[in-house]
Amino acid sequence: MDFLANLAMGFGVALTPFNIMMAIAGVMVGMLIGALPGVGPPSGVAMLLPLTFGMDPTSGIIMLAALYAGTMYGGTITSVLINTPGESASVVTCLDGYQMALQGRAGPALGIAAFGSFIAGTIGVVLLMLVSPLLAKWALSFGPPETFALMLLGLTTVTLLAGDDPLKGYISMVMGLMLAMVGYDIISGDARYGFGIPEMMDGVDFLPVAIGLFGLGEVLYDAEQVGKPPVAKGRYGLRDVMPSGADWVRSRWAIARGTVVGFVVGMLPGAGPTVASFLSYTVEKKISKHPEQFGKGAIEGVAGPESANNAAATAAMVPMLTLGIPGSATTAIMLGGLMMWGLRPGPLLFEKNPQFVWGLIASQYIANVMLLILSTAFIPLFVRALRVPYSILMPLIVVFCVTGAYSLKNSVWDVGQMLAFGVVGYLMKKLGYSPAALVLALVLGPLAERALRQSLIISDAGIGIFFTRPISGVLMVLALTAIAVPVFKGLRAALRRGRS
Amino acid sequence: MRADRITAALLLAFAVAFSAGALKYYPYWGEGGPASAFLPFWLGVVMAALALLMLLRRPRDVGDWVPRGEGRKRVLVVIAVTVGFVALLKVVGMVAGTALYIAVLMRFLERHPWWKTVAVAAAAAFVNWLVFAHWLHVPFPEGLFWTF
Numbered sequence: 001m002d003f004l005a006n007l008a009m010g011f012g013v014a015l016t017p018f019n020i021m022m023a024i025a026g027v028m029v030g031m032l033i034g035a036l037p038g039v040g041p042p043s044g045v046a047m048l049l050p051l052t053f054g055m056d057p058t059s060g061i062i063m064l065a066a067l068y069a070g071t072m073y074g075g076t077i078t079s080v081l082i083n084t085p086g087e088s089a090s091v092v093t094c095l096d097g098y099q100m101a102l103q104g105r106a107g108p109a110l111g112i113a114a115f116g117s118f119i120a121g122t123i124g125v126v127l128l129m130l131v132s133p134l135l136a137k138w139a140l141s142f143g144p145p146e147t148f149a150l151m152l153l154g155l156t157t158v159t160l161l162a163g164d165d166p167l168k169g170y171i172s173m174v175m176g177l178m179l180a181m182v183g184y185d186i187i188s189g190d191a192r193y194g195f196g197i198p199e200m201m202d203g204v205d206f207l208p209v210a211i212g213l214f215g216l217g218e219v220l221y222d223a224e225q226v227g228k229p230p231v232a233k234g235r236y237g238l239r240d241v242m243p244s245g246a247d248w249v250r251s252r253w254a255i256a257r258g259t260v261v262g263f264v265v266g267m268l269p270g271a272g273p274t275v276a277s278f279l280s281y282t283v284e285k286k287i288s289k290h291p292e293q294f295g296k297g298a299i300e301g302v303a304g305p306e307s308a309n310n311a312a313a314t315a316a317m318v319p320m321l322t323l324g325i326p327g328s329a330t331t332a333i334m335l336g337g338l339m340m341w342g343l344r345p346g347p348l349l350f351e352k353n354p355q356f357v358w359g360l361i362a363s364q365y366i367a368n369v370m371l372l373i374l375s376t377a378f379i380p381l382f383v384r385a386l387r388v389p390y391s392i393l394m395p396l397i398v399v400f401c402v403t404g405a406y407s408l409k410n411s412v413w414d415v416g417q418m419l420a421f422g423v424v425g426y427l428m429k430k431l432g433y434s435p436a437a438l439v440l441a442l443v444l445g446p447l448a449e450r451a452l453r454q455s456l457i458i459s460d461a462g463i464g465i466f467f468t469r470p471i472s473g474v475l476m477v478l479a480l481t482a483i484a485v486p487v488f489k490g491l492r493a494a495l496r497r498g499r500s
Numbered sequence: 501m502r503a504d505r506i507t508a509a510l511l512l513a514f515a516v517a518f519s520a521g522a523l524k525y526y527p528y529w530g531e532g533g534p535a536s537a538f539l540p541f542w543l544g545v546v547m548a549a550l551a552l553l554m555l556l557r558r559p560r561d562v563g564d565w566v567p568r569g570e571g572r573k574r575v576l577v578v579i580a581v582t583v584g585f586v587a588l589l590k591v592v593g594m595v596a597g598t599a600l601y602i603a604v605l606m607r608f609l610e611r612h613p614w615w616k617t618v619a620v621a622a623a624a625a626f627v628n629w630l631v632f633a634h635w636l637h638v639p640f641p642e643g644l645f646w647t648f
Contacts, residue, residue: 054636167554171511174547178518181543185536190526192536216582223578224571391610395602396624398582403594403628407638415586423579430565431503449539457533490557497558 003129010358014366019062022055023363026063027370030070035078035382039397040087041071041313042329042436043214047400049207049337050407057341058359064334065317065360066367069121072273072310073375076113077382080106080302089273089309092281096294096301103297111241112251112299113306114375120259120307121368124314127263129361132350136322139347144458145465147324148451149475151444154269154325156482159437166486168433176438179204180445187453199413206336206442208405208418213435214329215401216418217425219394236379243299251303254284258307265308266315272328273309273316280308314364321349321357324447329436332443503565508554515551519544577609593643594633599625 013019033044045064052060075090080097093113100109142150159169182193183203194201243251258280265276284304285294294301316327324346326332338345343353350357405418425435459465467473522528522540529535567575585601592600602621606612612620632638 051631051636167550167557171547171550171554174543174550178540178543178547181540185526188527188530188536190536192526192540193521220575220578223574224567389610391612392606392616392620394578395605396620398578399598399602399624399628402582402586402589403598403632403638406589406594406641407632407636410639412586412589412641415589419582419586422582426575431507452539453534461533 003133006354006358007129007362009355010360010362011365013058013355013359014062014362019059019359019363020366022059022063023066023367024370026066027070027367027374030067030072031074031077031371031374031382032385033067034071034074034076034087034090035386036074036393039218040075040214041068041089042210042333042439043218044071045330045333045337046207046210047215047404049333049340050404052337053340053407057338057343058356060337060341061334061356061360062363062367064337065364066370068313068330068334069117069310069364069367069371070374072313073114073117073306073371074382076117076302076306077110077379078386080109080113081383081386089277089312090306091274092277092305093302095281096296096298099295099297100299100302105297107236107240108243108247108299109302110236110379111376112243112247112303114241114372115243116251116255116258116303116307117310117375118368118372119255120262120311121314121371122365123259124263124266124311125361125364125368128314128318128364131267132318132322132357132361135318136347136350139323142323142347142471143469144451144454145469145472146475148448148455149466149472149479150269150323150325151448151451153475153479153482154319154327155437155441155444155448156479157269158328158440159434160482160485165432167490168431169437170483172428172434173437173441176441177445177448179209179438180442180449186446186450199411204417204442205408205414206333206439207340207408208414209421209442210329210333210336210439211401211405212418212421213425213428213439215404216398216422217429217435219397219401220422220426221429222390223394236383238377241376241379247299250299254280254300254304255307257283257287258304259311261304262308262311263315266312266327267318269319269325269327272330273312276308276312277305280304317360317364320345321360322347324349326440326443329439332436332440336443502559504554504559508551512548512551512555515544515547517544518547574609578605581605581609590641591644593645594640595625595629596643596645597641598628 014023029048030044033039034041044067048064048067052063071087072089075085075087076093076097079085079090079093080101083094083098085091085094097109097113100106155173159173160166183201184191191201261280261283262273262276265279266272281301281304284300285291288294288298288300290298316331319325319327320331320335324335324344326335335345343349343356401418401422402415405415406412408414428435428438455465466476519541522537522544526537526540527535528537528541566572581601581604585597589597599621602624603617606617606620607614629640633640
């Protein structure tokens with residue numbers, strides 16, 4: 001068994017005291033970030049990425065991956081206690097979680113979410129471990145046309161799922177690609193759209209953009225709101241959060257189904273934890289013998305989606321590590337981090353940096369155990385953190401955004417860029433555009449352009465190359481379908497209007 | 501509604517300039533394949549098409565997107581104070597700047613008592629310095645008046 005040896009090596013890397021510390025710190029900070037309304041996983045990862053620059057890349061990614069898992073659970077705490085999702089993957093948890101809290105059952109709601117997250121996360125890592133090497137081996141045969149087709153598919157699906165207005169999703173995505181064009185051309189060396197400004201010629205860095213759009217943008221969005229909802233009262237000691245036997249019986253299959261749904265959906269480029277949690281909720285409601293209890297405090301409605309979002313967060317690592325295609329805004333930022341550390345995400349990562357990959361996989365097991373311990377034993381602490389008024393948190397978050405953007409290259413220009421994109425992010429959110437699609441496109445832009453131009457050079461400028469090769473052909477058809485669906489829907493609606 | 505139309509018009513103008521600029525300043529085709537103007541040109545074309553679609557389609561209601569009253573005041577104050585903070589970063593320095601920024605927002609926007617304001621501002625500026633400047637060796641902008 002080849003992978004057992006690899007896993008043993010991975011644990012050797014992950015179990016060094018410093019890396020264990022990073023995993024614990026990641027989970028704790030992640031839970032806090034997830035619990036704070038207005039700071040979600042992408043902003044958390046973007047703001048903490050600068051902190052990892054001085055570290056060894058393996059320790060860095062261990063912290064970020066643990067943080068990602070932590071945010072998935074942290075968001076649950078606010079969903080259940082104040083009916084405000086800390087991040088989008090916990091939106092659906094509000095439906096039954098808050099109802100349970102109103103009935104005085106906040107403890108079991110948080111408890112089953114913690115156990116579900118642990119089970120789903122751990123099974124997710126096992127699947128990640130089994131699937132990734134196979135996928136990486138398969139992806140080794142990919143040439144530029146396959147790479148381009150895969151990126152196009154990732155971009156279009158993210159856009160399709162980004163919001164309720166696909167047109168605005170596509171505009172956000174193309175804007176991200178346009179921003180990616182700024183700076184030195186990777187093939188010819190032309191300084192595009194530099195306007196003679198040295199900082200512009202270096203291109204638009206994704207990190208200040210991401211910190212601005214997600215961090216500062218969210219702060220501005222929240223700054224408008226005055227006052228905050230009350231915290232649901234209850235007892236959150238270790239005994240109070242343990243789900244009862246009856247709770248377990250009701251939840252066990254929901255957790256199992258959530259894990260499967262989450263992992264499958266999470267692996268698809270573009271789908272991610274949010275979609276997974278909604279899908280799991282729908283499945284549970286459809287299957288349930290008493291669908292009328294959903295929305296009124298059904299524990300399956302918490303257990304399923306919460307398991308699904310953790311399984312999906314783990315699964316999202318699969319395309320990022322093996323194909324170099326992030327499945328969500330958060331993994332896009334992590335991917336940017338990998339490139340900054342000088343690693344090349346993609347199939348070769350497993351061959352060239354086994355320590356890194358297997359260290360990350362092993363650390364995910366540790367992170368899941370930490371998550372279970374912290375999320376059952378320390379809930380009272382996080383409940384207290386929720387009581388820190390937003391009026392104090394807000395300036396602190398901005399200071400963190402500013403310092404993070406600055407420390408990337410020690411440049412005030414980057415801070416200015418972050419600030420500008422903060423205002424852009426605020427307006428995008430107000431007007432229904434998708435910051436996630438923009439960031440993903442900005443990260444993938446240069447890679448996609450390289451693959452596109454290499455393909456066209458190979459094919460002597462014929463676009464047939466994308467369709468005649470089997471793998472890229474299938475991927476292109478899927479990508480074009482993703483583009484065609486909203487167009488078709490729009491046309492049908494227009495026709496209907498014309499008739500009536 | 502109107503916001504969508506205005507955005508679409510701005511995006512259309514931007515897209516046309518983007519494509520035209522690409523063709524004017526950079527080569528479209530090079531040895532055996534597309535050159536540096538190729539993708540920017542087509543991205544501009546796609547963006548123009550999307551913007552046109554948005555201009556022509558039946559306007560959708562984006563809701564009341566302009567904040568009013570207290571909300572508007574708060575957003576504008578936060579933006580203005582943050583712009584000031586960043587603009588003065590090199591003059592005031594990171595450490596003093598952070599403390600001042602937090603103090604201004606906490607005291608004058610959120611009306612926290614002075615003792616709380618000073619305590620939070622000083623603690624945050626110190627922790628920020630400790631983590632980034634001391635541990636991670638990020639050379640903070642020092643400012644003209646203070647040298648720490």
